[in-house]
Amino acid sequence: MEPILFYGVPSGCSFGSIVALEWLGEPYRLSRIEMPGDVTSEAYRRVNPVAETPALMAGDGTIITESMAILNHLGALGIGTGLGFRQGTAEFDRLNQILAFLNTSLFSGFAPLWYALEHDVPGAAKDALRAYGASCLANVHAHLDRMIEGKDWLLGDQRSLADAYFIGIARWTNYHDVLDRRDYPSVQRLYEKLENDPGVRFAHAIERGEAAESSGGFAGEITLEEALSLHRQAA
Numbered sequence: 001m002e003p004i005l006f007y008g009v010p011s012g013c014s015f016g017s018i019v020a021l022e023w024l025g026e027p028y029r030l031s032r033i034e035m036p037g038d039v040t041s042e043a044y045r046r047v048n049p050v051a052e053t054p055a056l057m058a059g060d061g062t063i064i065t066e067s068m069a070i071l072n073h074l075g076a077l078g079i080g081t082g083l084g085f086r087q088g089t090a091e092f093d094r095l096n097q098i099l100a101f102l103n104t105s106l107f108s109g110f111a112p113l114w115y116a117l118e119h120d121v122p123g124a125a126k127d128a129l130r131a132y133g134a135s136c137l138a139n140v141h142a143h144l145d146r147m148i149e150g151k152d153w154l155l156g157d158q159r160s161l162a163d164a165y166f167i168g169i170a171r172w173t174n175y176h177d178v179l180d181r182r183d184y185p186s187v188q189r190l191y192e193k194l195e196n197d198p199g200v201r202f203a204h205a206i207e208r209g210e211a212a213e214s215s216g217g218f219a220g221e222i223t224l225e226e227a228l229s230l231h232r233q234a235a
Contacts, residue, residue: 001059001234002027002219004227005070006044007206008035008053011175013107015203016168017054017070020161022199022216024078029219030206031227043224047231057227061234068099071161082158091155098154098162106144106169109136113176134178145184153190167194168203 005021007014007030021028033039033053040051048055048065056064056073064070075084075095085091113133116126148154154162170191173181181188194200198215205212212218222230 001061001230002029002217003059004029004031004057004222004230006031006033006047006053006055006057006224006227008033008039009207010035011172011207012053013067013168014054015171015207016161016165017056017067017074018203018206019164019167019197019199020071020074020078020083022202022214022218023083023159023164024074024081025216026077027217027219029222031222031224033224038224043228046228047224057231061231063231067165068103071099071165072096075161078161083161083164094155095160095162099165102162102165102169105136105140106166109133109140110169110172110176112136113172113178117176130176130178133176137173138179141179141181141184141187145186148190149186151186163190163194164199167191167197167200 003021003026005014005017005028007018009032012033012035018030033044035053038044039053045051047057047063050065052065054065054067054070056070058064058073064073072084076087078084079086085095110133112129115121116129116133121129151157153159154166170181170187173179181191198213202212202214202216202218
């Protein structure tokens, strides 16, 4: 069977995995997981016991969780496309270094902002969370801006899985008014270029529940119940 990506809405970090699958060009299917309702359900916990998206059901029924693990799995399938690299090479190490930075610094910088937005935090505490998040994100954006100055993509001349993951996280500044991305021209340039990419436009349409035109191997949506049935058959 085709791999199935369980993606979270609204605005899940699984966005980058959808883009990566589009760029890979191999057949795949998507299963929409509403947050926080579906993702905490008993049914979805059979996919991922920690109740988080994304999760990927590989063609043999194996479940892979965590964005970094999913992207490395897809990268091994995309070596010929330049999306990923063979383990043991300098390119592989560089890709994983940037992915780790995006995950531990850019992703984590948004954590206090999401908490302040989604929970009933008192005024002073909310202000402190927002100030902390803003400070973290300003440092991350400044570092990214220096790192990619003069480059077409995060790794240089060719797009990689790091760019797919980046766009799924970087868009969160649209929800949190704590910095102006235009103050970081290299980051803004990369962001705008990715927003015009067909795979990124496809992922946006999928999240919004609109008709989406795939430029990759999208084979349709599947419900969580249907995916679990396929998983039992593959076991």
